[in-house]
Amino acid sequence: MQPIIQIQGVGKTYASGFTALKSVDLEIHRGEIFALLGPNGAGKTTLISIICGLVNASSGRVLADGVDVVDDYRQARSLIGLVPQELTTDAFESVWDAVSFSRGLFGKPANPAHIEKILRQLSLWDKRRSKMLALSGGMKRRVMIAKALSHEPRILFLDEPTAGVDVELRRDMWEMVRGLRDDGVTVILTTHYIEEAEEMADRIGVINGGELILVEEKAALMQQLGQKQLHLILQTPLETLPAALHQHNLSLSDDGTQLTYTFDAHQETSGIAELLRSLSEQGIDLKDLQSQQSSLEEIFVSLVHKPEHTQ
Amino acid sequence: MNLNGIRAIYLFEMNRTRRTLMQSIVSPVLSTSLYFIVFGTAIGSRMGEIDGISYGAFIIPGLLMLSLLSESISNASFGIFFPKFSGTIYEVLSAPVSPFEIVAGYVGAAATKSLIIGALILLTARLFVDYSIVHPFWMLAFLLLTALTFSLFGFIIGVWANDFQQLQVIPLMVITPLTFLGGAFYSINMLPEPWHTLTLFNPVVYLINGFRWAFYGVADVHIGISIGMTLLFLCTCLVLVGWIFRTGYRIKP
Numbered sequence: 001m002q003p004i005i006q007i008q009g010v011g012k013t014y015a016s017g018f019t020a021l022k023s024v025d026l027e028i029h030r031g032e033i034f035a036l037l038g039p040n041g042a043g044k045t046t047l048i049s050i051i052c053g054l055v056n057a058s059s060g061r062v063l064a065d066g067v068d069v070v071d072d073y074r075q076a077r078s079l080i081g082l083v084p085q086e087l088t089t090d091a092f093e094s095v096w097d098a099v100s101f102s103r104g105l106f107g108k109p110a111n112p113a114h115i116e117k118i119l120r121q122l123s124l125w126d127k128r129r130s131k132m133l134a135l136s137g138g139m140k141r142r143v144m145i146a147k148a149l150s151h152e153p154r155i156l157f158l159d160e161p162t163a164g165v166d167v168e169l170r171r172d173m174w175e176m177v178r179g180l181r182d183d184g185v186t187v188i189l190t191t192h193y194i195e196e197a198e199e200m201a202d203r204i205g206v207i208n209g210g211e212l213i214l215v216e217e218k219a220a221l222m223q224q225l226g227q228k229q230l231h232l233i234l235q236t237p238l239e240t241l242p243a244a245l246h247q248h249n250l251s252l253s254d255d256g257t258q259l260t261y262t263f264d265a266h267q268e269t270s271g272i273a274e275l276l277r278s279l280s281e282q283g284i285d286l287k288d289l290q291s292q293q294s295s296l297e298e299i300f301v302s303l304v305h306k307p308e309h310t311q
Numbered sequence: 312m313n314l315n316g317i318r319a320i321y322l323f324e325m326n327r328t329r330r331t332l333m334q335s336i337v338s339p340v341l342s343t344s345l346y347f348i349v350f351g352t353a354i355g356s357r358m359g360e361i362d363g364i365s366y367g368a369f370i371i372p373g374l375l376m377l378s379l380l381s382e383s384i385s386n387a388s389f390g391i392f393f394p395k396f397s398g399t400i401y402e403v404l405s406a407p408v409s410p411f412e413i414v415a416g417y418v419g420a421a422a423t424k425s426l427i428i429g430a431l432i433l434l435t436a437r438l439f440v441d442y443s444i445v446h447p448f449w450m451l452a453f454l455l456l457t458a459l460t461f462s463l464f465g466f467i468i469g470v471w472a473n474d475f476q477q478l479q480v481i482p483l484m485v486i487t488p489l490t491f492l493g494g495a496f497y498s499i500n501m502l503p504e505p506w507h508t509l510t511l512f513n514p515v516v517y518l519i520n521g522f523r524w525a526f527y528g529v530a531d532v533h534i535g536i537s538i539g540m541t542l543l544f545l546c547t548c549l550v551l552v553g554w555i556f557r558t559g560y561r562i563k564p
Contacts, residue, residue, distance in 0.1 A: 014564055052405040056559050074313070077407040088398030092330055093323075104319030105406040147402065 002066055003027035004155060004186045005051065009060035012046050012210075020046040021210045023060065028155075028188060033181050035201035035218075036190040039304060043210040044190040045085060048157050052082045064155065078106055081153030085160040085190075087140045091133035095124055098132060099146045106151035118146045121176065138169045145176070156180060158189040162196060174200055194297045198222075208304045223266075224299055229292045230261040230272060235285035242282050248275050265293065316408040320416025321423075324390050328424050335386065335424065340431045343378050346370070347439040350496070355440075361498050362529045367440035372522040373495025375432055379454070380461050380490060380515070382428050384482045387421035387465030392472050395562060404563060410556035414466060421462035422455075429454050442526065449534075450525035456541055457518055463548040470561050489515040499531045514540060 005028035012021040021043045028034050038044050049055035051062050051069060062069045064076040090098060099115050119125045122142040127135065132143065141161070148156060158177070162170045177187050177200060191197055197204050197218070204221055206214040237256035248271065251260045263270050279286070328335045351367030358366040394400035403413060436442065444450050472478040493499075493515035502510060510516055511532075521537025524530035530537070554560065 052401075053563075054401055054404050055564050074407040074409075077405060080405070082401070082405045084398075084401050086398050088401065090397070090399055093326075097326070101319050101323050102402060104315045104322075105402060105408065107313040107315045107407055109315060 001030055004030045004065055005188070006063040007047070007051070007060070008062070010047065010050055010057050010062060011059040012043075012050060012055065013058045019210055021050075024207075024210075024212050026205060026212055026215065028186060029203070031181065031184050031186055032202040033177060033187045033189070033200050035197035035204045036188065036207055037192065037194065037197050037204055037300060038190070038207035039192060042207045044207055045159055046210075047207070048082070048159055048188070048190065052080055052157060053077060074107075078151065079154045080157065081148035081151065081155070082157045083141075083144050083148045083159060083161060085163065087137060087144065089132040089140055089143060091131065093132055094129050095119070095132065095135070095143055095146075096128040098143060099150050102147035103150040108151045114152070115146075115150060118149050121179075122146050123172070138165055141165060141169070145173075149180075153185065155186045155188070158187065160190055160192070162191070162193065170196075194300055206300060206303050213303055221299065227293075228263055228265040228270075230263070230275075231290050231292065232259040232261065232279070232286055233257065233288040234259065235287050238284070242284075244282055245278055248278065250275075313408050313412050316406060317412045317416045317419070320403070320408075320413065321420045324417060324420030325423065327390075328386075328420070336428060336431065339378050339382050339428050340435060343374055343432045344435045344439070346374050347436050351436075351440040361501075362527070364527050364529070365441075368442040368527070369498075369523075370496055371433075371436050371440060371442050372526050373490070373493075373519045375429055375436075375454075376457065376515070376519050376522055377487075377490045377495055378432055379425050379429050379457050380486050380518075381482050383421055383425040383458050383461035384465035384468060384486060386424050387418055387462040388469035388472065388478055388482075390417045390421055391466050391469035392478050395470070400562065410552070413556075414463070414552055418459065418462045418466050421465060422458040425458040425462065426454060429458070444526050445528040446525045450522070453518075453522050453525050453541075456538075456545065457522075460541060460545040460548060463545070463552060467548060467551050467555065470555050473561075486515075489513050490519070494519050494531065514544060517541060 005026075007024055007026040007028075010021060010024045011019070013019045024043075024047060036044050036047070046055060050057045051064070053069065053073060057070075064079055067075045069076040093101070096115065096119070099119065100110065100112075103111065103115065116125070119128055122145060124139070124142050124146060127139060132140065135143065145158075145161075161173055161177075165173070174196075177189070180187055189196070189200065201218050204214075204216055204218050205212055234257055238252060238259075239256055241250060241252045241259075249262050251262075252258070253260070261272070261275055263272070347367070347370075350370055355365065355367035355370075360366065361369045391400075394403065408416075468478065468481050492510065493513045494510070499507060499510045499516060499520075517532060517537040517540035520530040520532045521534055521541065524534045524537065555562070
């Protein structure tokens with residue numbers, strides 16, 4: 001099946017000379033939740049802005065459902081809803097007017113029933129007559145989502161949807177995003193909360209310094225997450241690893257004082273018992289041991305900070 | 312054509328006008344009326360006729376033009392500047408609306424508001440000064456053309472302005488002086504040389520005189536030249552707006 005979004009060699013250098021995106025290639029599958037993960041200033045928002053028409057790309061092109069987002073902007077944009085990062089709203093407008101405005105702007109005829117449905121879903125119905133300036137930050141965020149959904153988009157971009165949002169609203173929002181996915185809407189969210197990507201996404205892309213450094217199924221990433229390490233601090237340093245221990249997945253530190261055992265926590269047996277038995281058979285005494293689990297955060301940090309990955 | 316989109320922008324802008332009725336409609340009508348009271352009724356009675364028209368009536372087209380220009384510019388410029396400033400423009404840029412539709416919505420609403428103000432000023436002027444309109448069709452045509460052209464000009468200023476000061480600078484520092492010196496209160500034929508010739512470089516002279524001709528059938532410059540100059544300015548604005556959207560100037564990096 002044709003990907004719903006195809007990003008082909010998209011680069012952006014701003015007039016100031018700053019290169020926000022180098023050359024990004026990415027395909028978003030139909031109906032998935034894709035999390036774009038990256039530190040601040042990585043180029044997440046620039047990429048989204050190019051797809052949605054807020055920023056002109058310096059190179060490359062983007063297709064949404066097979067149509068070019070620049071040449072066929074009408075067709076492309078009517079498919080897309082955008083919730084930007086900043087809470088930008090017209091302070092004096094009512095919630096109802098703001099959401100109805102968005103629907104009209106996207107060329108759709110008025111449909112009060114649909115607007116009502118969205119407002120109810122987002123717990124905004126009671127606030128429909130409130131002016132935007134009277135709403136809390138969390139409520140404003142909901143209104144911005146309602147505006148983005150007002151024209152029934154097939155693709156929804158959520159740029160840092162849960163930045164500065166309390167736990168309850170975050171849960172609500174995740175719930176809502178899953179509901180949208182069930183309705184067949186493709187959701188692309190950017191975040192710098194790993195937890196969010198872990199919780200929500202089908203696939204995860206990591207972007208840093210204007211480059212996409214990894215795109216992976218979340219399940220595959222979680223597989224890496226399952227890797228655990230057991231560090232064994234030895235009483236007396238070893239010069240080499242005894243041959244009898246080769247069957248175990250062990251490595252010896254350079255100074256010979258520490259053995260590291262890597263295993264998959266998801267497997268039924270960790271092999272730790274066998275390892276300890278082998279160690280005692282070899283007469284190797286332990287001073288201390290500690291186990292460690294690599295988190296998505298660590299994978300992320302190591303990706304983002306290793307310069308060889310960004311070359 | 313995304314008619315729903317044009318309608319959404321237009322109604323959004325008209326709602327803004329409705330919310331700020333005192334400031335956007337009542338205030339310009341009131342301040343223009345003050346001119347009619349002071350210059351038309353109080354001082355005007357002691358001044359001679361110009362081109363056979365009583366002074367109170369003579370200044371009506373110029374004053375109307377003054378309000379029309381400043382209101383068109385300030386309304387249209389604020390209409391596009393504010394979303395740019397607050398960030399809400401993201402929605403317009405990400406929507407399936409063409410540059411023409413965006414301009415039609417914003418400029419259409421600004422011009423509508425100017426026309427409402429113009430009509431109200433004409434009605435209020437009637438309370439203080441007796442005047443007639445010799446060429447009503449041309450009067451309306453001029454009113455429409457000016458409201459449209461200067462709303463377009465205001466749109467350009469709104470896109471160009473980076474802060475509130477820049478937003479005000481053109482209307483206050485350029486348009487108001489040009490209107491006062493463009494023969495709103497006098498016939499430019501009353502000016503000695505070189506001021507008379509210099510004044511002919513002031514584009515507002517053509518607007519005021521075209522408008523005055525529509526009212527009273529007399530003007531300092533020929534009506535054809537007036538219309539020509541106004542259309543020229545309209546075309547310049549259209550070219551500029553086209554360029555803004557082609558390059559994304561100050562709205563789309």
